[in-house]
Amino acid sequence: MVDVPVCNEAELTNGEMRLVRSGKREIGVLRHDGRYFAYENSCPHQGGPACEGLLMPAVKDVIGENGVYTGQDYDRSEMHLVCPWHGYEFRLSDGRHAVDGDVRLRKYDAFARDGVVYVTV
Ligand code: FES
Numbered sequence: 500m501v502d503v504p505v506c507n508e509a510e511l512t513n514g515e516m517r518l519v520r521s522g523k524r525e526i527g528v529l530r531h532d533g534r535y536f537a538y539e540n541s542c543p544h545q546g547g548p549a550c551e552g553l554l555m556p557a558v559k560d561v562i563g564e565n566g567v568y569t570g571q572d573y574d575r576s577e578m579h580l581v582c583p584w585h586g587y588e589f590r591l592s593d594g595r596h597a598v599d600g601d602v603r604l605r606k607y608d609a610f611a612r613d614g615v616v617y618v619t620v
Contacts, residue, residue: 502617505609511535511616516550521620528609528618529554531578531591535609537618538580538594543602547584550604554580557588557597580604 505511505519505528516529518540525540527550542549556573563569578591588597594604608619 500619502619505616505618508611508614508616514554516554517616518550519618521618524620526607526618526620527551528616529580529591530616535611535616536591536594537607537609538589538604539607541605542582542584542587543596543604544582544585544587547582549580549582549587549589552581552583554578554591557590 503519503521505517511517511530513530513532516527519526519528526537527540528535528537531554538550540548540550556575557577557579558571559574561569561572579588579597580591581588589595589604590597594606596602610617
């Protein structure tokens, strides 16, 4: 395993993504709320550039009193990466599909050290 430099920390602001190549792999490194996430930029559906999609809060059903459905709202505690080709949604936290957890993006470790962001490949 080797730590590959991605960019300076200041170049990757909250909600942004940088692509880095490692051999034949293209990896998207994202920053959200001070944490770093890295996934192979290849969707398990049909190979789309999943890391280049929208980063948005999960949409959850809102259940009111007596268990009555009252609509939907964003849940900002769970962010989703949305593949731009057909809209598959993956949890930013672990790369698993929002509905079918067996479908997932390939995950890598990403971190910052001495002002530089790295991904471990
Ligand atoms: S290729 Fe990603 S949703 Fe189809």
